[in-house]
Every structure is written in structure tokens, then in C-alpha cells.
Amino acid sequence: MPESKQDMLTRYFNRAVEYPNVNHDNFKQSFIIAVGKDEAEKADPAMIVDDNNFSFQSSNHTVRLAGAIQDVDTYDVTIQKEDGESVTLRDRVALIGFGSNSAPEILKTKFNDFVTDTENPEDNQIVVMQGNLQSHVVVAAAFYSDIGSVPATLHRKEGDSASVTIGFYTKEQAEQMTGTEQSYAGVELDTDIILKGGSAVKNPLAYVAVWGALTNEDGELMANPSIPQQTDLPPVETREVIEYAMSITNPEMDDIKPYIEGHSMGLPGLSDDEIAEKETTRYIRTDILVEHATPSNVIGNLVFPPSIYEDTPSANAPEPTFSAEAEDDMSIEHAPDPM
Secondary structure (H helix, E strand, C coil): CCCCHHHHHHHHHHHHHCCCCCCHHHHCCEEEEECCCCCCCCCCHHHEEEEEEEEEEEEEEEECCCCCCCCEEEEEEEEEECCCCEEEEEEEEEEEECCHHHCHHHHHHHCCCCCCCCCCHHHHEEEEEEEEEEEEEEEEECCCCCCCCCCEEEEEEEEEEEEEEEEEECHHHHHHHHCCCCCEEEEEECCCEEECCCCEECCCEEEEECCCEEECCCCCECECCCCCEECCCCECCHHHHHHHHHHHHCCCCCCHHHHHHHHCCCCCCCCHHHHHHHHHHHHHHHHHHHCCEECCCCEEEEEECCCHHHHCCCCCCCCCCCECCCCCCCEHHHCCCCC
16 A cells, blocks of 8 residues: 555654664674665674674775865775675775664665676675774754754764764765765764774764754753763753754744654655755754854864755855864865865
8 A cells, every 4th residue: 555645754754853763772783784775674683793803904095085175095894794704895985873874774775776887796785893982972963954853963072982883885885975964074083983893993084064063052962862972961862852953943833743844855756846945944944053053173184075065055054163183284174165
């Protein structure tokens, strides 16, 4: 039986309020997924990776991702799956996942239409390892995603830490991921990721929201409770964050369902005019949220600016404000102005 419009709207609403669609269980086991399939099925147990049977080394060359202003390092990674099979994945970009990008189900959805002409089956696989990011927390960002949610971002906070994943992607896979993250800059962090097996990935690439982090009525950042983290910040579920955001941008409204539908471009069956209208609403509301945000304090080098600069109708899309440790580096603070 075909899905009714009401059921479809309910499903998209639930997806928005349940962001990042992960829980603490997603940060327990490393895994491999094969991408480009027709279904977004969950990785089966045979695809689980033993953290102690994982190794990586530099590929001794770099790649430049689409839209990037500098190259990134690549790695050759070798893992032994629980079924005993050994797999080597070559020339991989190390990319942090701290939300939905840590879940195999979501990753398979993002890569459902991924097409590659490679004859090497390993080029269609992604290995995602569990790790810990020191001196950072995962908090609510100060913007709306195209599905209507208030997403997460990284924020530097000394003494705190967050469980994250580190995915090893081909150049093409990394570019596919970046295409789904238009409000994030690609930042090569000055911090290492410590994997569960004990090894460290130096200066991994992370998505950091250009809009900064949303603060509550007391001026505090809001930690995402779906992510295991050690922090004294108040944990706030995404639904509560959206309700709070609604009270800021549209205080006359009291129901978040029509509120979310008002700026959700991800609803199926929308006309071009409807998409444009919702996109405009999304950025108008985001512009208001930014007035209640704190700029990102993440330290690192800018690899690529957010693609939001290419097509945003917002007059207030901020320039990157990430911190720099030196005045002569390529950090985001000193990046070229977006074209």
C-alpha cells in the first residue's frame, strides 16, 4: 500500500526531531560498509571490525578534494573482519563523524546513489573506526538543515571529550559526503583522534558549522545527548532544541510540526517554487538564530569552505571564524574570502 501524504510527513518530522538518528550503541563497534547499493540496509555482524586488528600508514601522497583550497593526507588502512577476512583500503581520507555520519544506516542512505567505475571492490567500501576526541564537545549548531532539524557541530572545550568515529574514505566518497554538508567547512583539526585500539590519527578532517553553536537562554552551549561525551554542558534533545529555536524565530507558533515543515526542503514532491520558498524561510530563520550563537572556536586549517557560499539567499551567511594559532597559516580565520 502506497505511503499516504500524512504518513510521509510524519516520517520526515520524526527524522528531523530524532536527529542525529544515532545512540550510544553506534559508538561501540567499528564497521565496514559497502556503498552504492539500492537499499540502505544496516551492516550485518560479519562487517564488524575488531579494533585491535586494524592498522594504517601514510600513503605518502595527498589529494585535493573538490572545492578545496589545500591538499589533505591519505592513508592505507588494513583491517581484519570478525569473519577472518583481511582487507586493505588504499589512499583514504580520514574524516570525523560525530552525528549521523557515525551510523551505518545513515551512511548507506547518503551513498545509496553513489556510482563508481572502479573494478576494485575495496574501492566501494568504507571502514569506520571508533575513537575519542579530546578537548571538544558535540553541541547544537545555530542553523537549520534541509530536513528541518537543528544539526550538531564541534566546539572546543578544554577538559571535555566526545566519542566520535573516524571514517576512511576514497577521494570520491569524501566528496560525496561533503555534498551533503553545505553549511559546514572542512577543517583539518590540530587535535588527534585516539582510536579504541590505541593508535592516533593525526590532524583528521572534520565538518565544522560555519554558523557557530547555538546557546540557550543562559548563554550555555547545548550538548547532544545522543553522543557519548564527558562534559558539564547541559544535555538537550534535538526536539527541545527545535522548540527553543522556534521560540526565538517564531514566538507566535506553538507547534513544531508545521514549523519544521515551513523550512524543510527535504520533503518529497515539492515544486521548484516550494523548494525556493522553504529555502528562503530556512535562511531567514537561521539568520535570527545566529544572533543567539557563539562563533566556532575550533582550531585548525581550512581545507574547503562551506558550499553554502555558492548559492545561499542569506545576506548574513558569516565568514568562517575558526581560530588560528599562527598568523601565517592557512587556518579558517585567514582563509581567502568566499567567491
